[in-house]
Amino acid sequence: MIMAHDEKSTNAKTGIVMIGHGEPEIFDEDVWLKGLREMFDEFRQTGLEVPPDDALPVMLMEIKDKYEAMGGKSRHAEVCRKQCELVAQHFPNYHVGIGFNEFIGPCFTEVAEEMIHEGVRHIAFVPMLQTDSTHTGEIRNKINALGLDSKEVQWIMSKPLFYRPEPTQLVINKIVEAAGKTPLEKVGVVLASHGEPDEWTRLCLENTRCKEQETAFCACVKKGLVEKGFVWDNIVQGFNEFTHPELPEAVETLADKNLRKVIVMPSFGSTDCMHVNYDIPTKAKSALVDPHVEIVCLGGWNDDPLIIKAYVELVKEALAKLFEDGDRRIQSQDT
Structure with missing residues (x-):
């Protein structure tokens, strides 16, 4: 009760x-076309530059390719x-x-x-x-x-x-599990946040606190990982879009630290989705790092x-x- x-x-x-x-x-061109137009209309209201309408067919093709890479679903x-x-x-x-x-x-x-x-x-x-x-x-x-x-x-x-402690503990648990038997001083961690345009924060659009809270969340995760034995300087935050450092940049900041493994963990999405299953791993693995460094991209939080x-x-x-x-x-x- x-x-x-x-x-x-x-x-x-x-x-x-x-x-x-x-x-x-599944990929539905009409649904995505409507959604993209609505999203771009919202962006224009905040002063953000958006692609012209004649770029939409290319964007739709890219989204279709992402679905195919995810197994069509x-x-x-x-x-x-x-x-x-x-x-x-x-x-x-x-x-x-x-x-x-x-x-x-x-x-x-x-x-x-x-x-x-x-x-x-x-x-x-x-x-x-x-x-x-x-x-x-x-x-x-x-x-x-x-x-x-x-x-x-x-x-x-x-x-x-x-506002709950459980997601922090979940992310810590998943990263510790992914580290496996690799010495922790040889493990780097990229906490993959979503990101929002600075224009939205400045305009206080819909009272957004996204960027501030994502950074605070990652700080809590970082503290928990250090308490588990991870190295502070080997844990960084990266953003999927809108905000720097973007994911390739974040992974590359760890390139000169003589690591064996870099774990990329979503810190914003509670489910498997296009961002988690395609965008984050694709961007993370595009980073220019030693090919001998293993980049491990973890999935959504799902029904944990x-x-x-x-x-x-x-x-x-x-x-x-x-x-x-x-x-x-x-x-x-x-x-």
């Missing part, structure tokens, strides 16, 4: 909406659904569903509206994301557009994974028990706050 309100009658009127980022499972949606299924096991009698923010359906707002139609009057929205970013800002705007207050539906949006625990705790915290605020509203109305 999470709290006193968690009786069956209350649970049955409470929804938990898990929100995945969204990525088409992105596992992102599949893993998100599995994560939701495992989280739901901790909340029996609640309405638990999953939707996506972009590219694929169902849209999370549709999932919420269906719950409301079925009688749900409390909803906890749970972004399946690592940081407070433009994506969490978009999600909050879409929730506000639902007009839930006018429908007498109380809601809350949980914090992202950054530590990630499921992180989501469960975020949901518990959100539900506690939701009902606490609800009680205050009722008390205010009674006085």
